[in-house]
């Protein structure tokens with residue numbers, strides 16, 4: 434056998450070779466079709482092979498694909514920055530473009546720290562995050578992440594940032610009931626701030642809905658209003674990591690709109706270019722920029738490809754497509770349909786412990802025993818087995834296992850927002866077959 438050169442996620446795993454994509458389907462070089470039930474990694478929001486995006490890409494490439502941001506600005510980058518600010522109901526955001534979600538959250542952290550430095554408050558340089566969170570794979574972003582499995586190897590190199598309890602009602606960290614808990618999980622932030630001292634804290638970062646580190650966990654009603662109120666009272670900036678939830682995925686352009694909260698900084702990625710080209714952004718509210726504008730006048734961050742016109746033109750075309758086809762509304766209505774179908778499925782499958790999420794960002798948690806929510810042992814590899822079975826049947830879903838201190842089984846179901854009801858029916862059918870086969874193996 435010929436030796437390999439490409440480092441793939443699992444080195445001895447035989448990955449099929451993709452040939453092309455159309456709508457919600459991907460096809461390999463053997464002609465096999467795969468229903469893209471999680472938009473890759475919750476990325477391909479408008480589906481594959483959309484001609485309008487390819488046209489926008491070609492048109493921009495025929496003018497100029499790359500300029501260095503220290504030498505030129507470009508029309509697509511300027512337009513995209515304005516468009517994103519206009520889309521956020523609160524408005525008044527600046528945009529800093531990067532290439533990945535990790536860079537977007539890490540840049541948000543740096544801007545938050547710089548904001549306080551420009552005000553002469555040099556001690557405010559810690560970022561609080563939550564257990565069960567994922568903000569990216571680079572060292573700064575990983576330092577802010579509570580994803581046990583992804584951190585494990587690098588712990589000695591990571592910044593020791595504080596963490597607070599996740600808003601995980603299915604397994605409440607305080608063993609309380611969502612109806613009467615008085616949002617103890619939000620108040621845990623205040624406890625941490627008092628312990629550490631607000632004078633040491635630049636920001637708090639959180640995903641509107643916990644993605645990879647939990648499987649579409651939606652916080653209880655009122656959680657983010659309380660969080661923002663605590664942050665404001667202690668002069669701590671609130672960073673919303675909307676890398677997974679942003680750009681229509683949850684039924685609104687931004688996940689935080691459901692909570693009526695305007696973050697001080699927002700990280701975007703994934704759906705921003707719907708996977709057509711690497712593109713991500715850090716949005717920064719006017720008041721956060723103000724001391725920088727009056728002070729050093731320069732954000733100390735950036736990458737060679739930041740704000741390249743090619744990616745900006747693609748993102749603009751993606752946003753136009755989302756608006757023209759009303760895909761935020763589609764995410765809402767099709768999300769309701771998919772959620773109902775998954776809940777129906779859960780009725781007949783006892784290893785489904787919880788079905789949750791919002792819009793077309795849904796999660797399923799698997800348990801050994803539904804009554805006491807007992808988890809499977811990590812060695813049983815339940816999530817991987819379900820994903821593998823689904824894959825062989827031609828259905829792609831996304832793993833969110835190991836969220837609870839390395840244990841726990843969950844998947845994310847988040848198809849492109851253009852999915853039809855008939856395609857949702859097929860998705861659920863294939864998923865049911867996969868889960869039942871794993872369940873039969875356990876019997």
Ligand code: PLP
Pocket residue numbers: 474532533534535536538567568569570640644645674675676677702703
């Ligand atoms: N933040 C969240 C909420 C994510 O889900 C991810 C990726 O899964 C990231 C950040 C990191 O994004 P990227 O993989 O593009 O670096």
